[in-house]
Amino acid sequence: MSLKERLGKELLFFDGAMGTLLQERGLQSGELPEIWNMTKENVIGEIHREYLDVGCDIIKANTFGANPFKMKGTGYSCQEVTAKGIAIAKHAIVESGKKAYAALDIGSLGKLLEPLGDLSFEAAYQAFVPMCTAGEHAGADLCLIETMNDTYEIKAAVLAAKEHTSLPVVVTMVFDECGKLLTGADMEAAVAMLEGLRVDALGLNCGFGPDIMKKFLPRLREITSLPIVVNPNAGLPVVVDGKTSFHVGPEEFAGIMKEIAQDGVSVLGGCCGTTPAHLHALVESCRDIPAMVLTDKNRSVVSSYTHAVEMDQHPKIIGERINPTGKSRFKQALREQDLEYIYKEALAQQDRGAHILDVNVGLPEIDEVEMMRSVVTGLQGITDLPLQIDTSNPTAMETAMRLYNGKPLINSVNGKQESMDVVFPLAAKYGAMVVCLTLDENGIPKTAKGRIQIAEKIIAEAAKYGIGKKDLLIDTLTMTISTGQENAKITLEALHYVRNVLGVHTTLGVSNISFGLPLRGHVNTAFFTIALSQGLSAGIINPNSEEMMAAYHSFCALNGSDGNCSDYIARYSKQSEQQKKGPEKSGELRLFDAVVRGLSDSAYHAAKKELENKKPLEVIDQELIPALDQVGQGFEKKTVFLPQLLMSADAAKAGFDAIKEHLKAEGGAQASKGTIVIATVKGDIHDIGKNIVKVLLENYGFQVIDLGKDVPPETVVEAARKHQVKLVGLSALMTTTVANMELTIKMIKEEFPGCKVMVGGAVLTQTYADMIGADFYSKDAMGSVRYANELFASDGR
């Protein structure tokens, strides 16, 4: 029997620690253990032999940190150290004469992935590839991806292992005392993603001793259908004089592990601090305990990088707003790469209570694949909601699924063979839940029966790819009742059958029902409520519509899925108080006052109102700029506090948005006072100061090219050339990066002697600024506005 067949059928044993034993044999703190593969091969082999002799079935080769990042500068390559590690392990197994397996041990790269860190997902993936190929080539029997604390890094490693080897893949993670990974992901999120990626076993290692790990297992057993691996430390590390030791002895360790085994697991072993003595005691006490019986937990889940969303009795809201269909402002944002507009839509829907966000960024005239890549990456940096990838372009779909940090929802597949042939392999590979439209080559059936038949066909086809019912979300298609009175009935009848007879979860794009009718909200809410009662699992709706959300929350309170009506009460108790008090009067403010007081909504509406009687330029010169000036001067005199300056800046921006919309409608555009390039210099990752400068400069009518943070000097020069600017703004926070600022200034001045450079940032002073050749030192954001105004006023544009 192969390892894959044995996993989950009999209790197997991993070995214990390698690093701990190497330290006992003289490995120095800070020395890389993997190098001993090359220099002290015998020591590594001996340790393997000791573990094999006490009965371990799987030994971890000494390759944990053999990745290209850690091997850099050691004189050895990732491939040779990995291959040697496997060779030593295989040799030890042969010598022992036992039937055992050598695991290619893959640890964390020790770098943080984007958006938080500076390593891209693709770069992480590329770093794991040479380990996987070298490991399999050298004869590894499985890949063990372990001591992981970031689902995104795990995904990169799993994809590298799956795409470059045919080995079984086992993943073990380190959860903290709250049951979360360092990224904040809970166990449900990690399990959803890993089951989606079809790993062969998953579990826990390192971090704690068996006593604390034991507490996490009941929940893990509830949610995973896969074999569970448990590799704890010998207790918590105790450090004395830089020497780490662990204090749970072999008998105590084995005693708790026996309890764990009796409660049900598939593989047991040890991590830091465990020794052959621990493993001996463990194998002796657990040898005759049967492995946990695996059962399909049949959970329908999608996940983000922090949490999972499960389809269950409590229906879910899928926000539909990130979609250009019928929205000219959204189309404009896509054409102009105005991602901020899209992100705002995401955050607004999250605030309104969406559980999942649909993401559709397709327009014929843009590169949908690149847009999808940017938007999915960006959204993952600002929202923790799971995403529904909505595209008919298979390349865009795969790009998004690959980059997605979690188990996504895919929108959509349909009953056409061609569609299923394209979408199901992707869903099976990356692990997704799939929205299935009940239409096929013959169009949309006009009967409930016809749609049910297509649903059945899709279910059968998905099964061929190992995609179960739990990962399908069937859409029985909403058609407007304005063209056929039976339409609602057909959709609902099919929906009811799919949910209650076929036992598959359902979704609908709800608002189509009222297309062509007046006051569509009335019909939408009624239809939505009926659909929910017929078994709608997830409605694709506009969460910004209060009547839809009210229908939703009322339904949940009525069907019992909102326990104690607590969501309903939390959402509406405040509102009812406000209604008693009467509406607030802030909508009546003048634009000037709205900006000074920092009220964005009021500023937007006031600007709209003023534009009815005034020219845009008058509104800017008579209201917006004087208001900004007043707040700005107050800030410089220290009578206005920074957050208030920023609220005013946001409010002014809302006012300018109203003006832009007005101009757009009249076919004009706002004149720019001039273009300025700004950047945080190379090596520096602090950008909030630079972002404040950007917002203020934009408010004062400048076009700002923001190059972001950690920007190489060449990129700044390139942008200055491209946009022919006469002012560049640079920011640096660290003393160490002021050198890069100096270099950037030097390079700008060499090519464009006439171009001015203004600088700012925490470490800078006037003296420093003079020393590095800057033209202006701005001690705060308002200073940069003043300088830019003077510079552009003195000699026109």
Place this chain on the structure above:
Amino acid sequence: MRVDRKEALRYLGYRGQEIEGQTLQMIEEIAAELEENSSPKSIYHEYGCKVTKDMVKLGGLEIKSHNLSVNLKGCERAVLLAATIGRTADFMIRKYSISNFAKAAIVQAAGAACIESYVDEVEEAVRKDAASRGLYLRPRFSPGYGDFSLEYQKDIFTLLECSKRIGITLTEGNLMMPSKSVTAVIGLTAKERESCQMEKCSLCAKTDCEFRQEGD
């Protein structure tokens, strides 16, 4: 772990201006969101150390820094410490940079206040442990202060296994991610007199800094 509201205000540049109710409420909301979602983690090890004029030997490291030598003068033991409040602050800053700029600035300030008070908490644990052995603490001293080069971050990270144990990593430029993180050296001395608090700011060359704190 708590956000010290007064410190957060100081980082925001508060100098006694009038603050509107909505701003105060915003600060309160942000502080609460940060406190609820942050997961502070720390690790520290104690080593013997040897201090000469411009060199500190500590846990196998040889650190060339005059300022650190002065800070640790006379210490035979020292603690290396790393702490972080986790990734929430960075996430919130990105989120609010899109939806509400004032809130982004407040997270920045509240996060800075938060990590400082958390490191104070950790230091308090070190202090208690040291006191039980008759030792006193010198003021903590971090890479980047004076001539203590950021390059030593790499070695500190290896010694403390920061990435694996508490989830802080370094960028190419030796900056820490999550950004609200601290590493520091704390000298232990048997002589109470020498442990007197020396204000961190007194070492810094930026004498016109808005945030400079003079010794009491």
